[in-house]
Amino acid sequence: MDEIEPLRIMPGTGIEVLDQTALPFEERRVVLATVEEVCEAIRALRVRGAPLLGLTGACGMAIAAQERGTDDGTLELAANELISTRPTATDLGAVVLRALTTARSAAGSDARRDALWDFALDYARARQDEDRSMGELGAPLLPVGGAVLTHCNTGALATGGIGSALGVIRTAWQQGRLAHCYATETRPLLQGARLTMWELDRLRMPATLLPDTAAASLIASGRVGAVITGADRIAANGDTANKVGTYALAAVAARHDIPFFIAAPTSTFDPSCPDGATIPIEFRPEAEVGGFGEQRWSPAGAAAYNPAFDVTPAALITAIISEQAVLRPPYGASVSRLVSKR
């Protein structure tokens, strides 16, 4: 099995990223050695996934120090450029600001450069450790000898580690526990069809793709023993925002008494949101619906409803797997205990 490496850090030089827009048909690696190149790669979705964007931002700050210098004004300008590439990506913004703080606490240009590269390397290691922990904690929850259903892409390509939900799936499979993974296409951006199927193919894990419309049929057929997805934001009461389409999977799983799991690191919990109704939901361009890439299927100018996320009520979630613990209902108490430790 070849390890999937979406981002390689070359301290003192730059980073090499796997261009995710070329997947699954071409494994094109691109070297990024300037802030502008990093920003372009983020905007063009060559790198994506909240945790991987955080890492890319950390690397972008080290590249800024290397390329442009290390005085406060220069680094602040670079931080702004990096953050403004995708304003809704909270990990990216938070990590870039932490990198800036780290640089400021170092004295002298060489020390600042070294501190920023060290920060990026540490951040990468932390992501990998967290993913491994989620995998180990979550794998025992998956059905022995059975199959699971997942949605969107939550693997190495999204985190730079082994992934969140897909990391749990992969761990359970490598332990000889889990036999098969079903993946939804995940319209409109097709991360399941393009990226998850590519990762599962690289891992040599037996996998089957399905249209999003077929997920309820699959669950009703008894072919899967659990559904597991990642999360974009988890409220204090356990309500979970994740890639649009997740809520229906949880609703149908509950009707068939099949467990529905969320896998997400502690950083995804947002105790400032009391419940799902207070989580802001990003709406994306209408042109993503009724077509893909250059191809169109719907009449020109058709209006579209295109939320990026939906909210799964806590009552439908069997357990939430974080890197520290497996949370069970009532989530008000278990989420509160978890976030108090961070």
Add this chain to the structure above:
Amino acid sequence: MDEIEPLRIMPGTGIEVLDQTALPFEERRVVLATVEEVCEAIRALRVRGAPLLGLTGACGMAIAAQERGTDDGTLELAANELISTRPTATDLGAVVLRALTTARSAAGSDARRDALWDFALDYARARQDEDRSMGELGAPLLPVGGAVLTHCNTGALATGGIGSALGVIRTAWQQGRLAHCYATETRPLLQGARLTMWELDRLRMPATLLPDTAAASLIASGRVGAVITGADRIAANGDTANKVGTYALAAVAARHDIPFFIAAPTSTFDPSCPDGATIPIEFRPEAEVGGFGEQRWSPAGAAAYNPAFDVTPAALITAIISEQAVLRPPYGASVSRLVSKR
């Protein structure tokens, strides 16, 4: 408003069909004057939708008499050719066999030809009358001043009349009752994005397209007052097989106390199936998943789960609108009354 005419009968000559593979971008009309041309149009999905395929089959038999002659052997051969184009389309097979019986009961070549054209014209009128009745009976169930969500294509393009579920929607809108229609893309064949959005555009009805993944978010948001779809087969207990993706819509609608309606003519009821578990489900080619047309998104050779239909349990269906009556639970009794009249 321009009337949508997917099939025009030209007695003594042939038929002119709207090539549905060219929609929504081109309104290409094709004249079919031989059995081989009719078969090609069915196989290539230029005409589709169970009721419209029935009508196409009836016309195909009249064309056979015109083109090839009217003796029993010639007509039986043509019937076989027509039926074998899409072996799972029950309407097509049933109507072609009824046309054959009609021809046999006429004496002489001219009488047989005339009987077959008359059969096709009568069948077309009956479809239009049934659709109008469903529209009138169903429209009062839809929310006043509100919006509905529908799935797949159930309009004029599918039936040759005003449609089943989309006929009810259109009637309610033309009565000034309903304000807006939301339509799912309907992966993998995208009938919602390609055909329903085109029909709604032609009708000038306000409409919005959404990815199948966004339907649960839409329902949870309170934007729709009802969900309404067609049906492919309805069992004796009311369990309903329809285009894959329907079941999840019904499950989520039930969670939000939004009515879920089925609109289907009496011919769709199959009392020989006691419940949904006994309805045979067609699986379609794996290549339909992970791509569309010439475009591919998933790794080559990815396995796919691709059922054409799913089964919505009767318990999730608020009412079934047929051309004769609006059926309410318990469906065992109401379905039995309905089919006893046919």
